[in-house]
Amino acid sequence: MSMSLTCTSLSFAWPDGTPVFDGLDVAFGPGRTGLVGVNGSGKSTLLKLLAGELAPSGGTVKVTGEIGYLPQNVTLGTTLRVDEVLGIAARRAALHAIEAGDVAEAHFEAIGDDWDVEERALATLGELGLGHIGLDRTVGEVSGGESVLLRLAALLLRRPDVLLLDEPTNNLDLYARRRLYAAVDAWPGVLVVVSHDRELLDLADQIADLRSGEIVRYGGGFSAYEEALAVEQEAAERMVRVAEADVRRQQRELSDAQVKLAKRKRYGQKVGDSGSLPRILVGARRRAAQESAGKHRIMHEERLADARERLDEAVEAVRDDDEIRVELPFTAVPPGREVLTLENLRTAYGARVEGVLDLRGPERIALVGRNGAGKTTLLRTIAGELPARAGEARTHVPLRFLPQRLDVLDDESTVAENVARFAPDATNNRVRARLARFLFRGARADKKAGTLSGGERFRAALAALMLAEPAPQLLLLDEPTNNLDMASVRQLTSALEAYRGALVVASHDLPFLESIGITRWLLMEGGRLTPTTPGELEDPDRPVPPGVSGGEQPANEPE
The missing domain is CATH 3.40.50.300 (P-loop containing nucleotide triphosphate hydrolases)
Known part of the structure; x- marks a missing residue:
């Protein structure tokens, strides 16, 4: 069965009633999808809903296969060993026990068919540039950036069918980013990544743009998305100019019609006052003129309202991601x-x-x-x-x-x-x-x-x-x-x-x-x-100089 992730009529609102999604339909198949949108558009919330971390208020999320989720901010306990973070501690302990001569049935049940678990774990760490860490170190001994890669290594070892990544490069340096790029580029299943990292997003097969609770897809990576968006925005701005011109034209026509009707009214009044026509005929003409004037006015007002509605729709299509324009x-x-x-x-x-x-x-x-x-x-x-x-x-x-x-x-x-x-x-x-x-x-x-x-x-x-x-x-x-x-x-x-x-x-x-x-x-x-x-x-294999861990400065180091 093909791996997939599907949302049907997905709805979600915060406890205070603020809506985030209302009837969202979206599906992700095999390949890499970059999920983008302005801050606050709901990208991280959508990933949590997909991962089952949040429950939707309506609709369903269906996953074909196993799901793996790397959240944006998770703090690991500093006393955890690397093999515990990777989720292989029990199998590793059973393996070592058997190697030491303890052939209890429980050890074989713990290992199952995963006899090469240590070799796979070390190989995965090596692929992510963490080969120097080893499996017995504790989280307190590694950097923040390395802990992000450790959590990714744990997911890769599980081999999930669907991988969700939320801003995975935020705390990574240049070299750690290169490792993560390589892992993403080689991912064989369904991958959805929320990121502002252009290089990472350029590895995507498609970009999903989340805006106002809806998703629009664009083929290719982020560079192709930007080009397509630029073409869309140029067309949208052109439509705004056309709609603005139409509104001005309808306003002029309504104004001209009102002037003409006012002139006819004054002329009819003048004829009536002159007494040159019978009263009954003057009254009939006045009623006909008023009826015609009303229809005429309503027609122009409707045309103006339609033009304004088209303008509103055209303006809505233009993004308001304004640029800062300042002189300094x-x-x-x-x-x-x-x-x-x-x-x-x-x-x-x-x-x-x-x-x-x-x-x-x-x-x-x-x-x-x-x-x-x-x-x-x-x-x-x-x-x-x-x-x-x-x-x-x-x-x-x-x-x-x-x-x-x-x-x-x-x-x-x-x-x-x-x-x-x-x-x-x-x-x-x-x-x-x-x-x-x-x-x-x-x-x-x-x-x-x-x-x-x-x-x-x-x-x-x-x-x-x-x-x-x-x-x-x-x-x-x-x-x-x-x-x-x-x-x-x-x-x-x-x-x-x-x-x-x-x-x-x-x-x-x-x-x-x-x-x-x-x-x-x-x-x-x-x-x-x-x-x-x-x-x-650009070289992800650039050696780490002596005394440099690749992590942040210790918070308690004296100044």
């Missing part, structure tokens, strides 16, 4: 101007910059490397949030830092109030006018920061920093595309196109980095900062 002239840095100097710098966790590293003019530097290499620590040291252990980091222009946590915003203040904190001399009108360019128009600027969606919060934090006074001429961004939907990434790219200062961005998202005009690539590896190129970063 005061962020400009002249070529050759000294912006940042790092001299024999040693950071809190041991990363270092030997000699002198200068950033001059409007350079755009990509800071890349494995998780845990020290990129965030370096940015925080440059921003003055962490003291240097040795050497110094000197900034020569106004600087702003956007951390991953987006904690530059006060949750109890509105978007406008947050921006005003960074530009205290700006008038309220000026703040709001500039916020409108960041898509916070009217009442949206009065929303409290704590109520914003992920994409809105990022946009508000970016606006607060970019609109700050004095204008930032050096901008530090730490993993800015993490957890952003595609529309938000496009908005970020648009804003950075308008930014004319120097930029240092720590990111694992190579397509994003290449789209924003990076002029210099620096690799943080083995505690050192060295020049690199995008091509050198």
Whole structure:
């Protein structure tokens, strides 16, 4: 029987009554499907419904075969051994017991036919770049990114027919992502992946676009989807222009008809008043004229209503994923101007910059490397949030830092109030006018920061920093595309196109980095900062330098 996943008349609402799906019909067959949509459209909720983690309020989910689900955020117990995470601990223990001479029937029942379970487990770990971990290590000894790959390894070992992945690359570095891409590319069954990772989505056989509770499919990967969407949007915008012209024409015709009818009415009144025609004839003509005028008016009003309805439908077809269009002239840095100097710098966790590293003019530097290499620590040291252990980091222009946590915003203040904190001399009108360019128009600027969606919060934090006074001429961004939907990434790219200062961005998202005009690539590896190129970063088998785990910095390490 062919593997498949089918939803029929699927409905779901949150406990407060907010609807997410109402009668959704969708089916996924063999192959790779990328599920995309703006933040809050219900992608993760749909995966949970498909996986059985949530119960629908109506409709059914039917799965042919076994299902495997990798959620976006799951914390594993730090004392769990790797073989326990992989789900093979009991079989492995039975195997070792038999090898030691214990031939109890229970051991054979535990193993079943899976006598090569250890070899398969080690091979799967090796395919995902985790061969160095072994089966007896504990979760507390591996990094966050490695724990994501461990959970994927557990699913691969189970060999489910249907695999559901929710933002699997969020916490993975460049090299771990390459491993995951290879696993996805080789997947033989049904695979549905929610992601904002362009490279991962380009491996898909089709893109399923979730919008307003409905799914529209597009053949090919994400690049083909973008091309098809661009053609659709061009046609939709053309239809809006045609519909707008029709509304204007119908308004003119209605207005002209009303003028003509008013003239006829005045003429009829004049004839009646003159007494040149018998009263009975004048009355009959007046009644006929009124009846004709009423029909005429109703006809034009109906035509206008139809034209407006067509316009509404045309507007509905145009996506409102607006781009940020802003001018930031005061962020400009002249070529050759000294912006940042790092001299024999040693950071809190041991990363270092030997000699002198200068950033001059409007350079755009990509800071890349494995998780845990020290990129965030370096940015925080440059921003003055962490003291240097040795050497110094000197900034020569106004600087702003956007951390991953987006904690530059006060949750109890509105978007406008947050921006005003960074530009205290700006008038309220000026703040709001500039916020409108960041898509916070009217009442949206009065929303409290704590109520914003992920994409809105990022946009508000970016606006607060970019609109700050004095204008930032050096901008530090730490993993800015993490957890952003595609529309938000496009908005970020648009804003950075308008930014004319120097930029240092720590990111694992190579397509994003290449789209924003990076002029210099620096690799943080083995505690050192060295020049690199995008091509050198593509190798998933690049060896891990001594002392680098591939994971995040320990939270309890002293600064």
